[in-house]
Amino acid sequence: DYLICGNSSDLSFARTNPFSVSVWAYFDSIINKTIISKGGASTSDYEYRLFTDSSGILFFSVYNPTASAYIGRKYTIGVSTGKWYHIVGKYNGVTGASALELYINGVAVSDADYGTGTFTGMTDNSADVIIGHYSTGYFNGSISDVAIFSRALSAADVKEIYNYGSPNDLLLPASYGTDISQSSTKSVEFDGVDDYAATTSSFQSAFRDSFTISFWVKCDDGQPSAEISILGTRNSTSEDWVHCNQQTDGDIT
Numbered sequence: 001d002y003l004i005c006g007n008s009s010d011l012s013f014a015r016t017n018p019f020s021v022s023v024w025a026y027f028d029s030i031i032n033k034t035i036i037s038k039g040g041a042s043t044s045d046y047e048y049r050l051f052t053d054s055s056g057i058l059f060f061s062v063y064n065p066t067a068s069a070y071i072g073r074k075y076t077i078g079v080s081t082g083k084w085y086h087i088v089g090k091y092n093g094v095t096g097a098s099a100l101e102l103y104i105n106g107v108a109v110s111d112a113d114y115g116t117g118t119f120t121g122m123t124d125n126s127a128d129v130i131i132g133h134y135s136t137g138y139f140n141g142s143i144s145d146v147a148i149f150s151r152a153l154s155a156a157d158v159k160e161i162y163n164y165g166s167p168n169d170l171l172l173p174a175s176y177g178t179d180i181s182q183s184s185t186k187s188v189e190f191d192g193v194d195d196y197a198a199t200t201s202s203f204q205s206a207f208r209d210s211f212t213i214s215f216w217v218k219c220d221d222g223q224p225s226a227e228i229s230i231l232g233t234r235n236s237t238s239e240d241w242v243h244c245n246q247q248t249d250g251d252i253t
Contacts (some may be wrong), residue, residue, distance in 0.1 A: 229243065
């Protein structure tokens with residue numbers, strides 16, 4: 001599995017424009033895994049790349065394939081499986097390895113240079129930005145909250161992003177009844193038979209005036225045989241106060 005983000009001029013920073021890549025990554029395997037790169041779908045040609053090697057050491061590098069030259073920084077301690085990491089790679093626009101920095105969980109961690117040749121700037125390879133795939137390899141795990149910035153993030157910027165918190169668990173089964181607390185921010189998987197999640201009545205009383213409801217939903221049946229309630233609330237006499245349904249033609253109303 002991988003995601004192609006397209007080839008936009010906004011995603012290229014050749015030759016020496018500062019930029020940063022921010023991502024949350026959860027590794028099921030740490031061996032030779034590329035998190036994100038611009039280029040490299042079928043070759044080793046890339047503009048920038050965030051990846052691990054065979055030992056799980058994390059690298060961030062920028063490349064000029066015309067000169068066969070690249071610079072980068074790495075974190076020699078390595079990452080582990082089974083946990084979320086917030087990772088940032090940034091490039092400040094100069095041509096030495098010190099121009100790059102790696103952050104893990106809000107802290108600058110790169111401790112060694114990485115590179116070869118005489119690097120004078122990246123080459124815009126007119127290739128797609130790809131998440132989770134490089135050459136013949138594929139990321140094994142989860143990637144979330146990817147962001148690319150057209151500037152070198154400050155240490156304070158990185159810390160602020162990290163402090164927003166790790167991604168929510170996107171698969172929390174609702175086995176029956178009211179098994180999720182009102183404060184939960186996790187998503188749930190419903191079986192279409194008897195699963196539901198309910199808040200207390202205080203939710204209704206909190207929104208007497210203007211309000212907005214936002215949520216993500218993935219419907220397993222695009223055209224159900226009967227109208228399905230996605231979200232709703234009722235008053236003490238079972239009258240609908242607000243309701244969001246999926247209709248039999250698939251429309252959400």
